Amino acid sequence: MIRDSNLKIKPFLKWAGGKFRLLERILPLLPPGKCLIEPYVGSGAVFLNSHYNRYILNDVNPDLINLYTIVQSRPAHYIAQAKSFFHSKYNTEKQYYALRERFNQSQDPEERSALFLYLNRHGYNGLCRYNKKGLFNVPFGRYQKPYFPAEEIMAFAEKAKRVRFVCQDFQEVMKKATVGSVIYCDPPYVPLSHTAYFTQYCQTDFGTREQTRLADLAKHLRTRGITTIISNHDTQFTRELYREASISHFEHSRVISCNANKRQKARELIARFAG
16 A cells, blocks of 8 residues: 555544544654554554554553454454444444444454454444443444444554554563663543543553553663653643653643533643653
């Protein structure tokens, strides 16, 4: 596939908190290097639009890493399997909940990967959320004709030839960094209020202790000459947490709400611990 180098590559997954719309702010902060490490890859927007020889991409969601691994190795086969669920007969509330239950009960990696994309494109706002039992619980989205991202999947597969996918704790992944590595972190954001917690992306919580552990690790890696960049909400807590980094602040419109009138701008920051 030939692409204009000036065009951004769009992720094939819809993703709450995805960084596609913030690439102009993030990419200039990434220094040259041999390998980009992302402990929280999400939709992969930064990976897709950066230029490194190698990538180590991690996420604690095993369904996401399973999907990416399958797309990496068998993109055409995956497209054929996943596209079969993008038929009008499956775009009903009854069929959605039946397929969601099928996904939750399935132990087959290929079936789960195909249904994951179906749920992502047919579920409410493209959310990825599980209950405490580890069951996907996003409600039906009621979209007229969900888009099937065949071209975006192929672009991802082409770029993924340089990727090692892993599913580990962020600390284990960041320890893989060597001289020449660059780390970009997009962790679950610090809540703006006590009622603003996003529950539940996966079966693990990411609270104050984990936020602090991430910042401390970024400081340590800086002493080894490794640059770590972290995105988060701009709050008193994060400003203190990243006080030893260079910080850029900005406002960013939220797109998580389906009601445009309720989409308000939030203060965000990017902290750069330069190695």
